[in-house]
Amino acid sequence: MHIVIVDSSRVILKVVAGMLEPRGHIVSAFTDSAEALAYVTDNPRVRALITSLEVRPLAGLELCWSARLLAEASRPLSIIVMSSVRNARNLAEALDSGADDFIDKPPGAEELQARLRAAERLTSLQSELIRLAETDPLTGLLNRRAFLQRTREAAERARSFGQLSAMILDIDHFKRINDEHGHDVGDAAIKAVSALIAEEGIAGRLGGEEFAVVLPGKSLSEAEALANRLRLKAADLRVRGARAPVRLTCSLGVSEWSEGETVEGLLKRADIALYEAKTSGRNRVVSAMTDLVLSRTG
Structure with a gap:
């Protein structure tokens, strides 16, 4: 487990590091609480924060509160406060400020290891609950709510650091696939398409046979090129049917985020481009910015 320790000494x-590192834990130690918080913020693999109450410049309780806000943003994190003064008031204030546990300073080795085993159980449970809350059960992609949240976070970063593009795609004539081959084949088609996009940026299932991918750092032309590659791969798919393999195609709409635009606006323009791709023949890519159409032979 990756653990951050904060103490002025x-x-x-x-x-404390000497108790943890021989047990295989990764330990990052800080005397500056603000630096520790920045590190925890930037390193989502941190699973436990152990902090004294007597730290600066952020007081221990303030550090607990700030770290708890990070954990509430869909992130597993156990917070343990340690103090040389153990009384009911300190304990209550620590727990009210977001701590999960309280330990004497300096801690005993056996007690510390036991509390960290409890922390591992807690963060494992948190991770599983987060996964269930954010994941589409059929495809393993982000569900709509989690996808939109991740997209908003990507847009915030793009405001400072650069480009962001989006694509929305769906399976052509999906109702026909369901009607002619059954819902099991339809589900297999959905899973096959989701596998194509799973590793491409921020990928989610919006509902039914519709998917979306947001591409941080990608320009419109790069997104168009990726969309056409995905379109060609989809056309090569063969889904097992009762009598013979079932073929399918996908249509895609692409858009690029611009300064001052909302995430909803970015995705709406991609959706409008997708509608154009569907109504102009399917199995094609349409860009919301340039109305570029890449034909099925492109």
Whole structure:
């Protein structure tokens, strides 16, 4: 488990790290609580924060509160407060500020290991609950709510660092596939298409046979090129049917985010482009910006 320790004393940090590292834990130690919070923020693999109440410049309770807000943003994190002064008031304030546990300083090795085993159980449960809340059960992609949340976060980063493009795609004539071959084949088609996009940017299932991919750092032309590659791969798919393999195609709409635009606006323009792709013949890519149509032979 990746653990961050915060204390004003380098001796305490060395002692606690010495208890943890031989057990295989990754330990990052800080005397500065603001630096520790920034590190935890930037490193989502951190699973436990152990902090003294007597730290600066952020007080221990403030650090707990700020770290708890991170955890509430769909992130597993266990927070343990350690203090040389153990009383009911300190304990209550720590728990009210977002801590999960409280331990004496310096901690005993056996007690510390036991509390960390409890922390691992807690974060494992949190991870599973987050996965269930964010994942589409059929495809394993992000569900609509989680996809939109991740897209908003990507748009926030794009405001400072660069480009962001989006594509929306769906399976052509999907109702016909369901009607002629059954819902099991329809589900297999959905899973086959989802596998094509699973590793491409931020991928989600919006509902039914419709999917979306947001591509941080990609320009419109790069998104168009990727969309056409996906279109060609989809046309090569063969889904097992009762009598013979079932073929399918996909249509895709692409858009590029611009400064001041909302995430909803970005996706709406991609959706309008998708509608154009569907009404102009299917099995094609249409760009919301240039109305570029890549034919099925492109």
